[in-house]
Amino acid sequence: MDSSSGFWSVFFISILCLLFFFLLHRRDRGNRHLPTIWPFLGMLPALVVNVHRLHDFFTEVLGATGCTFVFHGPWFSSMKFFVTCDPANVNHVFNANFRNFPKGPGFSEIFDILGDGIFNADDESWLSQRRKAQLLMAQPRFRAFVLRCSREKVENGLLPLLRRVSEEGSTVDLQDVFLRLTFDITCNLVFGVDPVSLSPEFPTIPFAKAMDEAMAAILHRHTLPSTWWKLMRRFMLGRERSLANAWLVIDEFISESIAKSKGQFFSEGSDDLLSAYIQDSAVTGNSSDKFLRDTTVNLMLAGRDTTGSALSWFFYLLCENQSIEAKVLDEIRKTKEPTGQGNELVYLHAALCEALRLYPPVPFESKGVAKGEMMPSGKRVEPGMQVLFSTYSMARMERIWGKDCLQFRPERWINEKGAVRHEPAYKFMAFNCGPRTCLGKEVAFTQLKTVAAAVLKEFRVVVVEGHVVAPAASIILHMRNGLKVKVTRRDENI
Incomplete structure (x- = not known):
């Protein structure tokens, strides 16, 4: 037998052995809902096939596996995820054993564009940045600035735009409107600059477009073994090329903002966060331009898309549940000058919480593992694994939220005394959980209530017939096709 025929014999025998192993493993897995583990490729094919419906895919698998499963990537890769939506696991990682699960x-x-900012930081760096951000954001002057910026943008930008759309009888993508609104507000809060992206012309703002492209590239990295996207980055291919170009635009905008803010600081004080950090650095002397750059890009990510996403899903849910919309509107009309603050808008607050539960702006969280240990759900994690928490899936589990988990029911957030009910953060993770709980929670609710009250009081919003609303596969939970609506003025006598 010559060498070539010997090679092909060994090759075919190897293929048959792999096929036998695959079929045997598939037969004995015990749960047909688990993605198939293919030879060499692991579960990656299932992920690629379902990437367009990523959040629902994970929900289906988690629902069939008791809220936890281990995702195996290609052989010899580091792509191994412990995927869960079990509140016991969440509490363990984010609270009980927080130090064993760093970023x-x-x-x-993956999130290299965020630099050394608070989202990427661990240990002392994270703690130091959090203390500083908490101190600056808790200042009464900044809280007043948040309310003032939100009111002014709603009154001078959002409402005039919607009045024009109503008068013309045209359709509008409400998701685009809200993302532009929150982009302008967040830019003002962070940089002290209003880019006026919310205007009738719907202009393209390079900085906003760059942020969108960066987030799309980061999601793409989550679906590939690290060696693959790093190779693409090295040769500037596909999404990695887009990310590199977006990075330049983002850095240019922030660099100009820092220079402008430093130039104005000694002549006219400002209330924005960048000015506050610069003022603090004048006292401490420890804030470089890189620190300011990393800090502000993290603040933009935290404040811009998340609030815009929350508003989009909230109004969509109201459109689908008119009886709830009527209750929210009745409460708003009975409240004198609703401001988005205080405890007067209990039902609105409950409806917002319910929208955040069903459609959390950040649909999944990620953690690393420092030391191997057994998780409360009974599966073990090891260093090198990534722990993924699907906050989107958590809302859709009967064992967590009951048989009505898929229903939009604000009443679940109101207690017997008529006040807002508290749910533990490891069950309701819209604002993260434990020591890393979102510092901007009150800022977000101020904006959400201000916008919701103003729009609902004046307009009726209806989704265009036949328009399909579905979650996009994205780092922030956007709508894949936007939210196409018609807007009409309400009759003041109704």
Whole structure:
């Protein structure tokens, strides 16, 4: 037998052995809902096939596996995820054993555009940045600035735009409107600059477009083994090329903002966060331009898309549940000058919480593992694994939220005394959980209530017939096709 025929014999025998192993493993897995583990490729094919419906895919698998499963990527890759939506696991990782689950180097590699900012930071760096941000954002002057910016943008930008759309009888993408609104507000809060992206012309703002492209590239990295996207980055291919170009635009905008803010600081004080950090650095002397750059890009990510996403899903749910919309509107009309603050808008607050439960702006969280240990759900995690928490899936689990988990029911957030009911953050993760709980929670609710009250009081919003609303596969939970609506003025006598 010559060498070539010997090679092909060994090759075919190897293929048959792999096929036998695959079929045997598939037969004995015990749960047909688990993605198939293919030879060499692991579960990656299932992920690629379902990437357009990523959040629902994970929900289906988690629902069939008791809220936890292990995702195996291609052989010899580091792509191994412990995927869960079990509140016991969440509480363990984010609270009970917080130090064993850092963001880790894998996270900061994927989110490298955020630099050394608070989202990527661990240990002392994270703690120091959090203390500083908490101190600055808790200042009464900044809280007043948040309310003032939100009111002014709603009154001078959002409402005039919707009045024009109503008068013309045209359709509008409400998701685009809200993202532009929150982009302008967040830019003002962070940089002290209003880019006026919310205007009748719907202009393209390079900085906003760059942020969108960066987030799309980061999601793409989550669906590939790290060696693959790093190779694409090295040769500037596909999404990695888009990310590199977006990075330049983002850095240019922030660099100009820092220079402008430093130039104005000694002549006219400002209330925005960048000015506050610069003022603090004048006292401490420890804030470089890189620190300011990383801090502000993290603040923009935290404040811009998340609030815009929350508003979009909230109004969509009201459109689908008119009886709830009527209750929210009745409360708003009975409240004198609703401001988005205080406890007067209990039902509106409950409806917003319910929308955030069903459609959390950040649909999944990620953690690394420092030391191997057994999780409360009974599966073990090891260093090198990534722990993924699907907050989107958590809302859709009967064992967590009951048989009505898929229903939009604000009443679940109101207690017997008529006040807002508290739910533990490891069950309701819209604002993260534990030591890393979102510092901007009150800022977000101020904006959400201000916008919701103003729009609902004056307009009726109806989704265009036949328009399909579905979650996009994205880092922030956007709508894949936007939210096409018609807007009409309400009769003041109704």
